[in-house]
Every structure is written in C-alpha cells, then in structure tokens.
Amino acid sequence: MRAAIFTLSTLVAGSHIPAQAQASQSTDAAGGQLAPVVVSASRFPNDPAFPPVAATVISAEQIRDAGIADANEAIRKLGGVYGRQSSAGPNDFPLDLRGFGTNGDLNMVVLVDGVRISENELTTPLLSSIPIETIERIEIVRGGSSVLYGAGATGGTIQIITRRPQANAGHGSLVGEVGSDGQRAGRAFVARGWDNMSIDASYAKSHADGYRDNGKSNQENFSTTVQWFASDWRFGLRANIARADYGLPGSLTQAQYQANARQSTKPLDNGSYDNDTVTAFLERRFGAVDVAAELSHREKILRGNYFSTASRSVANIRSTQFSPRVRHVLQVGALKNELIAGIDLGEWSSATNASYGNSDAAQRSKALYLRDEIEFERNARVAAGVRREIFNQSSASGAYGRQSAVNAWDLQASYAPLRMLRAFAKAGQSYRLATPDENGYTALPGGQLLKPQVSHDLEFGATLGQAERQLTLRWFRHNVRDELYYDPTANFGFGANSNLDPTRHRGVELEGSLRVSESVLLNATWQHIDAQFSAGANSGKQLALVPKNTLSTRINWKSGKHSADAGLRWVDRQRMGNDFGNSCAKMPSYTAIDARYAVRVSAWEFAVAGTNLADRKYYSQAYDCAGGAVSGIYPENGREVKFTARYDF
Template sequence: MTQYQFHPRRKAGKPAAIRAAVSFTLSALAAWGYTPAHAQTRGNAAADGTLAPVVVSASRFPNDPAFPPIAATVITAEQIREAGIDNANEAIRKLGGVYGRQSSAGPNDFPLDLRGFGTNGDLNMVVLVDGVRISENELTTPLLSSIPIETIERIEIVRGGSSVLYGSGATGGTIQIITKRPQANAGHGSVVAEVGTDGQRAGRAFVARGWDNMSIDASYAKAHNDNWRDNTKSNQENFSTTVQWFASDWRFGLRANIARADYGLAGGLSLAQFNANPRQAKTPLDYGSYDNDSITAFLERRFGAFDVAAELSHREKIARANYVSTATTLQTNVRNTQFSPRIRHVLEAGRIKNELIAGIDLAEWNLNTVASYGNSDAAQRSKAFYLRDEIEFDKNARIAAGVRREIFTQSSASSVYGMNSGVNAWDLQASYALVPSLRAFAKTGQSYRLATADENGFNGLPTGQILKPQVSHDLEIGATWGSADRQLTAKWFRHRVRDEIYYDPTGGAFGFGANSNLDPTKHQGVELEGKLRVTEAVTVSATYQHVEAKFTEGVNAGKELALVPRNMLSTRVNWKSGNQSADAGIRWVDSQRYGSDFSNTCAARIPSYTTLDARYAIRVNAWEFALTGTNLAGRDYYSQAFSCQGSIYPENGRAVKFTARYDF
C-alpha cells in the first residue's frame, strides 16, 4: 500500500441522473399495471411460476442449492434484516466473520481481509455482484455500500484461492453478492426510514414487478450521517434498476447502478491525539467524493445439455479530492469494460454427474489523473481462458480441477512503462461424505495478483520497470459436521506467497518507502465456523480465525507482517418468536503490528478490542419497527494505523438508530 494513497473524491453535484432514472422506472411500473403481492420467492424461472434459489459462485453458473461451494459461508437476506444491517460491507463483517478495518475515506466501505493480507486484504479477494466483478483495479476498496441492501438475496463467501474462475486478486477468496429476482406474475416492495444518533438519517425504497416472461425492479437509497468523528460527515445516494426477460430455458437482462457520495477526510491521529480526544480531526477541512456508474447486460441460454452465459459490463468513475491541509487537489477518471462469455456441458450417467466449464474473460481498464502536483495515466488490458471440470459421484463425493491462463498488458505514458506478460492459475478440489453428517474436503492450487496502476506508479524500481505478479501456492484441508440446525466447519489453510505486492516503508531509493515485491511470505492458520439452533426460537452462531502471516526468507525472515491480527472471534445470538425478534453480536479482535512495523521493532502494538451490537424488532401487520445499537459499550479503539503509534484512524463510537419498515 502507498502511504501517499489518495482518496480521489469531490463534492457531488445534484444527481439529476438518479431522479430521471427513478421517474422513468416508476412510470413504467405504473403504466404496466403494477399490483403488490405479499409473499414472494426468488431465483430462476420454474415451470410452476415460482423462482427457486440457486447457487452461482461454485462454477459461475446456477447450481443445485443443496450442493453449494465447498465450505462456503452464506448470509441470507433474512439474517441481514434481523441484524439491522443497512449495507453489504457491514453484513460481511458482522455476519460472515470477515475482518475489516476502519476506512480512511468513504462512508461505509471498510477494507476487508479474508486471510491475513493486512492493508492489502481487499486487493487479495474478488468481490462480484451477480457474477460481475466490482473489485477495483485502482488502489481503493470495492464500493459495497453502493449496492442497495434491499436488493440482496444472499451473500456467498468462499475463502481460499479462486483465481481459476475469477482471476487476479482471488488468493484470499471471493465474495459474491446475489441480488433478488422477482416472482413471475406478481409484485412486491418496501419502504424504510431510519433516524439515529450522530445525525443519522436514511431512507430506502424497493419495488419489483413480474409478468409472464418479463420483470422489472428498482431501488433507491439516500443517507446522511454526521458520524462520530469530526469531519467524517457523509452523504450517499444510490439508484439501481434491472429489466429482465425470461423463459424456462433462457434469461436476458439489463442492469444499471448509479452511486454518489461525498464525505470529509479527517486524517490520521498520533497516539497522543487519540488518547486526548479520539473524535478530533487531524485535517478538519479536507473532503472528497465519487460518482460511480455502471451498466451490465447479461444472458443465460440452455441448449439441451449445454448452457451458455455472458455478461458485458461497463463502469465509469469520477473521483475528486481536495486536501486543504496540503493545498492539493486531485481528480481521477476511470473507465472499465468487462466481457465474460462461458459455456457449460453437464452429462449425467447413472450415479455420476460431470460438469465441464470453459470461459473467456476480457477486460480493458483506463485511468487518467489530473492533480495539482502533476498528471498521470495508466491502462491495463487482459484476456484470460479458463477450463474447469467437476465430477460428482452419487451426490456424495466431488472432484474438481481447473486451469487458467491470463495474458495482460500494463502501460503508462507518464510513468514510462509498458509490459506484456502472462500468468497461470490452477486448482484441485475434492470432498467426500464419510457419513451423512460429516463431509471432509481438501483444496490445493496456485493463485495470483497483478499490481495496480498506483502500485506500479510508485514502486521504487528503475524507470520502465513494473512489479512482478504475486503468485501464491494454496492448500486447505477441512471438514463440515452436522445438519442445518447444528453445524460446525473447521479448516486449516496455508498460502505460500512469492513476490507478495505490499507497501514497504523501508523500501525506495531515498528511504521514503515504496510499493515492492516482498521476500517470500506465508499466511497460515485455522478457521472455525459453527451454528446451533438451541430452541425453536433461539439460534447461536460463531466464527473464529487464527492466522500467522510471516516472512519466510530475507532480512525479515520469521517476522510478522503488519496489520494482521492473529486471532478474531465473532459470536451472535438470534431470537425470534411470533412478531418479535432480537439479535446481538460480540466481536473480539486480537492485537496486531502497526502498519510500518516490518522489522517488528515498535515497542507497542495496536491494542485488542471487543465490541457489542444488538437489535430488537417488532412486527405489526405490514410494518416493522426496530431499535439497533452498535459499539454499545462505547469503547474508544482503532484498527487502522500506518505508523508506529501514529497515523491512527479511530473506529466509530456508540451509535443507536430507530428503523421503520413497511412491506407491500
């Protein structure tokens, strides 16, 4: 990570595009005779008019939900609602047990870390919405908070190397957001209003309508928050709409997403400043914003034993920042286009089912930066081919193997580099049910990550050179025991990484640090995930991760990587009885090295912390009223600090909000 990392945002103008899109969608719904319906199921169109749930992340095609990806974590829409969560990033952290640290910019997009990759955790995982990659090729966090929470059907988290199917950055795993699809010949919707402490105000609306072979949905959300810390006030406005045409053997659709946000940039505090007043801002006048728009066309078609699918997606992002503290201004313009056609052949012969998948991923990405300190540009082109085969024996055993080859070009006229290269990925997976209640599994393979344009632009290498691709050799062994009401999953994992891409504060020609290919490293640990239905009304769940991230060779051999807590534990209790429900969670995070402490010489560590959140809700006919609290103990703590006892970004203090929801 670069310590000069900017947060290119601006004060957003009035989003006329959002108002126009909302007006068009609602007018279309009214013209087509929208009538509400209360009970809905969602998924692919079925012969009886209902829509069955599907799992898509295992093979990039819809699959049998009873046979999900190996050791996947699934977060449902019901769990999200009952926990009082209003954005996908928070759901992944609290309900999925994924570690996240306070963002230094942006309203709700905490950088996430699946397997101990520290400050580059979110660059070592791939985030997708309905199969379309939203992970940024910039040095920024995926905009999960821009996904309307009311549209999410579920979130699938698959930990471990996944580069065969999803390419660069999937060493830590993948996070797949699956959105809702309306029922044929019916409609439904919801309206939500929220108000809370620290100036919280938010409103959301979602509406969907389906006909015999067509559906349309739309969602709109607007939120304002003064936030706990000074100069972290934020405003967000998001709109999305999807139009689909479908039949029993095909589906085609168009999806548009518009996101706007502006917010303050409070800066990092020294330890003395944090202890004196963690709510203060180091940079009280800095601010930024983003405009992020995307449109996607998607297609699925079945021809007997063959399925074909494709997504064509285009994203444009304008981001600006004004650093009054340093008299610096910045604007970046990003354009990204992806095309991902693929084909699947399924052959069933007796007790054996064979699934063969072949696909192509094409991507083109361009960045232009205009800044007070100089202009720059960058471009990346990539084309990849992958092949994956999975054999299922009597719905009891699975063996899968896959390979991927990606060719890419990275270039910049301003930084004077241009490089063509290629990288490979492969994996081998197997699972077997020793008894009906116990399934063992194992995964091994090779995954990779390419350096971003920002990383290549400040790498400390001679002019014209860029960072090498990061390559990881992955291994995972585990087992799942139990049933839907009582289940425990245990995993041991190891990632041996060569040329890990990381900001090295000791690198660079003049001692100011630089993005570098590190000496060999190892990320190794265990993960436990369990849930238990104690009674008909009470369910308990927990996740635990222990990870050791260390150098294995070089001058720092045996020393810990920075910003990686060795232990994390999350527990939740959910109670539901009649028209009432309650949900509470405790999260503990171990101490960790400060961001600059590569030599492990800083006398102090970032302290461990524990947080508590809870929610109570009551339903009255079509209404639901809820009271939600986060960090209820009011603890002052931090998880993001880039220098030894300095550059600290405090986490939010206690917050309480009241929510009213109406379903129709």
C-alpha cells in the same frame, strides 16, 4: 441463517440429502415464495450436486433480522469477515479474508451476479452502493479461486446474488432511519413481475455527521433492473448510479488520540466519487448445455481536495468487462460430470489531473479457463481447473509498457465417509497483478514494473452435521512469492510499493451454527492467522495489520411479531502498519457489541439498534510507529444508536 444452513447441509448429507437442502426457499416481504436458493461457485446457478465446499452463505432473511443496511456490514457482522475502519469514504470498510493486512481487499474478488466490482485502483469495492433489498444471498468462498475469478482471488471470493425475477407478482418497501452522530437515511424499493418480464428499482439516500470532526458523509444510490425470462432463458439490463461526498479527517498521533479521539488533524480535506455501471446479462439452456455472459461498463470520477497540503486531484476511470462461458452437465449412471469453459476480457484506463502532476495508466487483459468436476455416488467429488491470463500494462506519463502472462490451477476433492461428515482438500496456484496506482509509485528503475504476486495454496477441512447443527473446520496455507505491498522501509525509508520477500499466511478457521430452539439460533466464526515473512531480511517476522485471532458471534431470537439480534466481535492485537521489524508494541485488542430489537405491527416494522454498545475506545488502523511513538491512528466510532421504521407492501 436457515437458508444458509440448508444449502451447506448438502455437503454433509451423503446419499440422503434433505429435501430442503435441494430447494431451500425464502420468503419475500410480501409473503411470496422466491426462487430456490442454490449456490453459484461455478459462475453458473449451480446444479445441487455441485455446491461449493464449506462456503458461508448469508441469506436475505438473516440480513433483515439483523437490520443490516448495506452488504459490507452484512459480510462483517454475519459472515465473520474481518474489516477495519475506512480511512476514506463512507461505510465501505476494507475487508480481509486471509490475513493480507492493508491489501486485504485487493486479495479477494467481490462480484455482483458474476460481475467484478473489485476495482483496479487502490480503493475498496463499493459494496454499500448495492441496494440491500435486492440481495437474495451473499456467498463467501474462502481460499484461492483464481481459476474461475482471475487476479486477486488468493484470499477468496464474495459473491452478491440478487433476487431472481418473479412472474405475476409485485412488492416493495419504504425505510426511514435516524440515529446518533447526525445519522438519517431513507430507502425505497419496488419490484413488479409479469408473465415474461420484471422490473425493479431502488433509491437510497443517507447523511451522517460522523463520529469525528470532518467525518461527515452523504451517499445517494439508484439502481434498476429490467429482465425478460422463460423456463430456459433469462436476459436483462441493470444500471447502478452511486454518488458520495465525505470529509477526510486524517490520522492522529497517540497523544492526540488519547486527548480527543473525535478531533480532526485535517478539518477541511474532503473527497467524493461518481460511480456509474451498466450491465447486460444473458443465460440460456440448451438441454445439458448452459450458456451465460455479462457485458459491463463502469465510469468513475474520484475527487480529492487536500487543503492540508494545498493539493487536489481528479481521476477519470473507465472499465469494461465481457465474460462469456459455457457449461455441460453429463449424467452416466451414478457418475455426474460438470465441465465449464469461459473467457474473461477486460479493459481499464485512468487519467488523473492533479495539482502535483498529471498521470495516466491502462490495462488490458484476456483469459481462458477450464474446470471439470466429477461426482461419484453422491459422496465423493473431484475437481480440477486451469487458467491462463495475458495482460498488458502501459502508461505514457510513467513511460512504461509491458505484456506478460500468468497461470492459475487448482485441484479439489471431498468425500463423505459418514452421513454427517464430509472431509475436503484443495491445492492450487493463484495470483494478483499490481494495480496502476501501485506501479505509479515504486523504488524500481524507470520503466520497470512490479512483478505479479503468485501464491501456492493448500487447504484441508471437514464439515460435521447437517441442517441447523453444523460445524466447519479449515486449515489453510498460502506460500506467497513477490507479495504486492506498500513497504515503508523501501526507497531509503520514504516508502514505496514493492514486491516483498517470500511470505506465508497460514491458519485455522472454525464456523458453527446451532438451532437451540424454534425461536433461537446461534452462530460463531473464529479465525487464527499466522502471517509472516518466510525468507529474507525479516524472515520469521510477523506481517503488519494482521490480527492473530478474530472471533464473531451472533444470537438471533424470533417469536411472533417480536425479534432480537445481538453480536459480539473480538479482535486480537496486531502490528502497526510500518512495523516490519516487529520492534514496536502491538495495537491493543478490542471487543465490540451490537444489538437490535424489532416489533412488527401489520405491514410496519419498528426497530432500535446500537453498535459499540459498551462505548469502547479503540482503533483498527495505525500506520506508523517510530521509537515507541505511535501515529497514523484512525479511531473507530463510539456508541451509535439508530431507530428504523419500515413499511412493506
């Protein structure tokens, strides 16, 4: 947590910013110094004067100390972000930053070094395919961020920052894991740098039989990056190849869950994906002007074999992104100004061949954004930004075509009245577009499409403390018009993707960290959310699959060659997925505990880790409740233990 706290301490240090906050450094596996940790909320490696207000930063050191195997797990355990059990595929739990229920991961944007991996289909971003050894840090910025990041950023953004190239250095690691429920995995990573060039490569393969019958999964990932660099420029090429196949055990009724939570109602259903991404990136500095761009192309094949309904499907998906941008930083006395302008261009298409009918869809978008931020006397900051995006959605099989435009804006301000206190406020408008999958199944007349979702966002907060004693409090509200959601009451009770009546998501978030001693660090995140209909037939009713409260706490201990890490996660009760009328009993709350102990012997590290150590029986997904009978349950895993051996070189 040290690197994260040093970065965040710049928010509260006033005119006396500690040296470590300006250039915090972490250490790689070979003991060499990595590049300074700076925050990149402006879509550029930030000037230390402009860190994002009240961001959550997860460092590579934290990830290592907790024995985290993938980015999705790191965000949930270390970032305090709520996630629920995946109903399809391995490891990638759907995440929810601000109480958007089953569409939580569609209301935030996930990026890797500035390139969106949030997908334009109804699937969760493949965070588990990112090599964990390449991650330098993860930045979580909560709240509306559509000005810089476009559609789907109402809940916030999660940015994965990979390691910068290191000249004349080399290191690597080998990792092997075995565990309960047939877990076994291996990872290899190597990186080498020369005067003006570096290359890294990683490979990972894993298998698990799964907690449930037909819950097996296999995953294989390969990634490599080649970079050329100097003091004022960087250019690189990155390739990511991900393969996975998995069983689809299906949901359970309450009676089935009580009798045997491990059973499968669909013992032969399965799915798989091939996901390949190639990215070229460039950064160049010309005095006070920075120029950057990414060009990324992704191809994905998504397969489903549903023996339970005698059906199958194969979707071929392609997407291309191009994001050039420029930044100018001007210093005039005590005033510092940062102006950013950029363009986002995107193309996405899908062709699905299925036994129940073929379909196609396409989407093109182009956006222009401007953002300006001013810092006064290092204790006050004001920022404003605007974005306009034009998009075209079409489908030959769906017989529709539409061009529309949406706008986003935001105003932000922060002020440090005291050296140890910084207050902040933010207001704006964010948006989300319906995915082609959502437009493919609605109750609208032929040729009509779902409206864009628009949210008016408001946030107030403060950060108290600095360095390793810090507390951040936020109050937020999102008034949402035409929220995009699957409404099980629509289409004469058969359900359909819909624009809901007006909704409101508001709540409080509290994050804290405390260095108890040189060897002990405590962290905690608490979130309270009230998500409800604010008008219409269900006015005042709570939205489904949004826990009222969540709490995540962790303690980390390090002493010499030994280290230990433990966490507790508590999730409050929440409504079933179809309970728009709030007539059913809520899903039970639950508590889960995980822990890890590791010892280092020369270049080796040996560790034992466990999740759900109390072997609690619980679930976070339940989609149906009628007359008090609950069904659509996806059980969480029981107790799991794994052993890890790691060799660094």
